[in-house]
Amino acid sequence: MFWYSFLAVFAILFLLSIALPVPRRIWALSIYSAKYFWLWVADRLYLRRLFGAKDKLTRPALIRMWCEDMGPTFIKFGQIIASSSGMFPDAYVKEFQRVLDRVKPFPFADVKRTLDQELGAEKAAQLIDIEAKPLASASIAQVHTAKLKDGTQVVIKVQRPGIIGRCMADMKLMRMLARLVARFKKDAELANPVGVIDDFTATLTEELDFRKEAANLQRFNDIMAELGHKTIRAPIPHSEFITRKVLVMERFHGLRVDRFDEIKARGIDGEGKLVAGLRAWFQCVVFYGFFHGDVHAGNLMLLDDETIGFLDFGIVGRFDEKERYLVTDYMIAFASGNYKRLGEIIVEMAGAPPNLDFEGFVKDLGETYSPLLTLSFAEVNYADFLPGIQKTATRHRVKMPNEFILITKQLLYFDRYAKSLAPKLNVFTDPRLVLGMMQDIQKARMMADAKNAKNK
Numbered sequence: 195m196f197w198y199s200f201l202a203v204f205a206i207l208f209l210l211s212i213a214l215p216v217p218r219r220i221w222a223l224s225i226y227s228a229k230y231f232w233l234w235v236a237d238r239l240y241l242r243r244l245f246g247a248k249d250k251l252t253r254p255a256l257i258r259m260w261c262e263d264m265g266p267t268f269i270k271f272g273q274i275i276a277s278s279s280g281m282f283p284d285a286y287v288k289e290f291q292r293v294l295d296r297v298k299p300f301p302f303a304d305v306k307r308t309l310d311q312e313l314g315a316e317k318a319a320q321l322i323d324i325e326a327k328p329l330a331s332a333s334i335a336q337v338h339t340a341k342l343k344d345g346t347q348v349v350i351k352v353q354r355p356g357i358i359g360r361c362m363a364d365m366k367l368m369r370m371l372a373r374l375v376a377r378f379k380k381d382a383e384l385a386n387p388v389g390v391i392d393d394f395t396a397t398l399t400e401e402l403d404f405r406k407e408a409a410n411l412q413r414f415n416d417i418m419a420e421l422g423h424k425t426i427r428a429p430i431p432h433s434e435f436i437t438r439k440v441l442v443m444e445r446f447h448g449l450r451v452d453r454f455d456e457i458k459a460r461g462i463d464g465e466g467k468l469v470a471g472l473r474a475w476f477q478c479v480v481f482y483g484f485f486h487g488d489v490h491a492g493n494l495m496l497l498d499d500e501t502i503g504f505l506d507f508g509i510v511g512r513f514d515e516k517e518r519y520l521v522t523d524y525m526i527a528f529a530s531g532n533y534k535r536l537g538e539i540i541v542e543m544a545g546a547p548p549n550l551d552f553e554g555f556v557k558d559l560g561e562t563y564s565p566l567l568t569l570s571f572a573e574v575n576y577a578d579f580l581p582g583i584q585k586t587a588t589r590h591r592v593k594m595p596n597e598f599i600l601i602t603k604q605l606l607y608f609d610r611y612a613k614s615l616a617p618k619l620n621v622f623t624d625p626r627l628v629l630g631m632m633q634d635i636q637k638a639r640m641m642a643d644a645k646n647a648k649n650k
Contacts, residue, residue: 218363219360219363219367220367222264223264223367226260226263226264227260229263230256230259233251233256234251234256237250237251252285252289254285254286254290255289257286258292258293261290261293262293264364265360265364266297266333266354266357266360267333267360267364267368267398269293269297269333270333270334271368272290272293273293273332273333274394275287275290276290276291276292276293297331297333298331299328299331300331300336300354300355302326304355305336305338305350306318306324307355308352308355308439308440309321309350309352312439312440313435313437313440317434317435320343320435321340321341321342321348322341322342322343323340323341324338324339324340324350325338325339325340326338329349333354334353334354334357334361334398334402334508335351335352335353335354335357335404336351336352337349337350337351338352339445342432346444347444347445348432348442348443348444348445349429349442349443349444349445350435350440350441350442351441351443352439353404353438353440357402361398361399361402365391365394365395365399368394368395369388369391369392369395372387372390372391373387373388375387397487397508397509400508400509401508401509402438403438404436404438404440404441407506407507407508408431408433408441410507410508410510411428411429411431411443412430413484414427414428414478414484414486414507415427415428417481417482417484418474421477421481423474425500425501425502426470426471426474426501426502427501427502427504428503428504428505429443429444429445429503429505430443430444431443431444432444446495446497446503447497447498448495448496448497448498448503449495450492450495451464451491451494451496451615452491457615462496464615465615467496467502467615468608468615469624469626469627470502471494471502471504472608472627473626473630475489475604475608476630476631479513479518479521479522479601480518480522480631480634480635480638481634481638481641483513483514483517483518484510484511484512485510485511485604486504486507486509486604487509487510487511487600488506488508488509489604489607489608491607492506493506511600511601518638519639520542521601522631523535523539524536524539524601525601525631526631526632526635527539528563529628529631530628531563531564533556533557533563534556536556536559537552537559540559540592541592544592545593546592547590547591547592550590550591550592551590554590555586555590555592558589558590559586561586562582562583562586583602
């Protein structure tokens with residue numbers, strides 16, 4: 195009788211572990227981890243060659259395949275690695291670039307079903323000529339071209355079925371893993387793995403609500419209008435076709451900024467466009483504490499009507515007034531090579547660890563940052579730059595503020611475009627940008643002081 199009861203309880207617990215989201219993902223984690231562990235063992239013992247395999251499996255390749263098996267949330271994290279050259283080892287960045295455009299699309303029938311469920315059949319019918327083949331397929335959603343009944347060309351962003359529940363469970367699982375790393379890996383608290391996952395969770399949660407992305411698109415366009423930038427814009431969202439899982443917006447036509455040969459062939463002033471885009475992006479930071487937080491090549495376009503298009507506002511950065519002051523001071527100190535002031539700002543924001551050798555910290559900051567100000571583009575090793583910042587912080591036991599890493603990452607994106615679009619431009623020292631930046635900061639602070647004086 196005891197064994198029957200024991201087996202019954204075991205069976206119930208097993209079924210519950212499969213039915214509940216987080217335990218089910220723990221099962222998946224265990225199964226796929228075991229799979230790739232034994233695949234790694236077989237590779238090291240040369241057993242895979244018995245079955246015709248020729249290439250040795252690298253650690254980045256194994257982790258990339260593991261992420262693909264684990265599904266959309268882990269693929270999304272892998273895509274962040276792929277687009278963050280300098281923040282992660284180069285071998286991992288190159289390997290995860292294979293998942294940037296290899297996410298398997300979901301069936302068009304699911305697209306139609308989601309549109310009907312979210313918009314209602316009558317409103318969904320107003321979207322015509324929907325192309326069954328997706329324009330793009332990503333870990334969270336896929337995009338299809340279509341038209342409105344009046345002929346307006348649009349794109350429809352449709353969320354993957356069931357992605358919200360899967361992501362919520364996965365993010366809890368990731369946090370558990372991050373806590374283990376923080377507890378058992380030496381100096382892990384300086385890299386703040388739990389904080390990294392918390393930031394990822396907050397970002398992904400916002401990305402899963404397309405109403406927020408639509409609001410970000412509109413906010414960016416409003417800011418550009420207020421600043422007088424008539425040639426810089428984001429796609430206009432169509433408010434009547436927006437829900438948490440569906441976003442219908444204007445379709446852009448043009449070239450990605452990394453289509454260098456085509457840009458040159460069309461005679462486009464790549465340098466001028468880049469300077470204008472970066473200046474507008476920076477003004478968003480200074481005046482509004484709001485900015486596009488993922489300006490990789492796929493999210494920045496030179497449009498056929500000679501305007502500049504920013505796409506995909508699922509990830510945005512936001513700073514309050516104090517953070518804006520510190521971040522702008524950081525950028526001025528960086529651009530002017532004032533590493534003592536740079537160290538003071540970092541310590542002010544992150545806090546000083548016990549017994550900090552401040553002079554040594556400043557010296558190491560100079561060695562890390564100075565290549566971007568003194569070397570040519572060809573001589574700068576971008577893959578080592580952000581890891582170099584983290585190594586400097588770890589050496590002096592300073593926790594690098596996430597805001598500085600985010601800002602620097604975006605500047606590096608722009609700088610990589612400049613490498614091919616405008617070989618003679620250095621976005622960190624160009625007087626048009628540096629002087630403009632300082633003027634913007636001075637104006638923003640005068641406005642803030644006037645506002646604070648009025649409120650007293």
